[in-house]
């Protein structure tokens with residue numbers, strides 16, 4: 001049935017973001033297509049992390065995370081495909097609340113970790129939004145048919 005999910009989901013255009021945090025004194029981040037808002041009151045956001053790859057561990061073990069919305073394809077590819085230890089050497093960022101905020105973000109939210117729900121082979125990481133900002137209008141990308149596509 002995982003084949004069915006893959007086959008169907010590749011034809012479902014999904015927004016993409018880079019989630020970042022600081023874990024054991026190091027900046028970590030990954031591209032996700034599972035970011036969404038979950039609740040307005042309280043203000044909660046979520047994404048799902050692949051437990052089989054250990055993608056959940058930094059986000060379980062840190063106080064929070066930043067969701068970076070970016071329309072820069074290189075940045076999205078860097079945080080999906082480049083070696084984990086190289087990623088922050090390839091991008092510009094500054095620290096906000098002790099966590100890396102990517103310079104190529106057009107909007108972001110800073111969230112405090114609220115819950116981690118392990119379901120199947122993923123963990124849903126839920127965060128409470130502390131603050132955030134949209135700095136400019138994007139030319140956004142979606143992930144569709146296993147590729148990044150520009151919307152406009």
Ligand SMILES: Cc1cc2nc3c(=O)[nH]c(=O)nc-3n(C[C@H](O)[C@H](O)[C@H](O)COP(=O)(O)O)c2cc1C
Pocket residue numbers: 016029030031032033034035047048049050051053055079080081082084143
């Ligand atoms: C478009 C796209 C969306 C992704 N979404 C997720 C996601 O929601 N959750 C996740 O754990 N991994 C997701 N990944 C994979 C992670 O980005 C990747 O596993 C992570 O950066 C660690 O890199 P590694 O698997 O090479 O160690 C996605 C990858 C791509 C290309």
